[in-house]
Amino acid sequence: MEEHLTRFKYAPSFCEENVWHLCREPAFEGVKLKVVFVLSHGGICRLWNQKISGDSDEPVCWDYHAFLIAFDEEWMAWDLDTKLGMPVPMGGYIANTFRNPDDLPDIFEPVFRVLDAEEYLSTFSSDRSHMQGPGGEWMANPPEWEPILQLGESTFEWFINPEGGPGELLTLEALRLGYSG
Secondary structure, eight states, X not given: OXXXXXXXXXXXXXXHHHHHHHHTOGGGTTSEEEEEEEEOTTSXXXXXXXXXXXXXTSXXXXXXXXXXXXXSSSEEEEOTTBSSOSSEEHHHHHHHHSOOGGGSOGGGSOEEEEEEHHHHHHHOOOOSGGGBXXXXXXXXOOOXXXXXXXXXXXXXXXXXXXXXXXXXXXXXXXXXXHHOO
């Protein structure tokens, strides 16, 4: 699948839409796919090896992040924002993206929402309002494609709620045990 990397739809700061489009790629037809949202109860998620960071030794702090995992003999991470390459075996992705988990206050420990790609494709909808400031200005340039609007309303907030929503919520250790071994 490596040869398809340059043709994936991508817009910086719109990982949830990037993943939605990635799930629809013909290269993944017949492959078991899951969407993973990285969340925390404190609203800050610390990730290393993100393209936006100029220094691999420093994390990027997002309010949430989303990436795809695909099963091809083992679970592989497909993160369009990582410097680690694609795909990356989940064990290596987890170890290099979520460093030093023990030095975080409990409120900022990562929580992972994992759901089947089919469910994500059929229920995700976003009017992109979460990317606009109080005056309506864009906090990041929106993608060139049309917003993903389904079901008559935005369901975006449902996916980034660390308390409830679709799929299952996992700790870092549960994600490691379930998808990297």
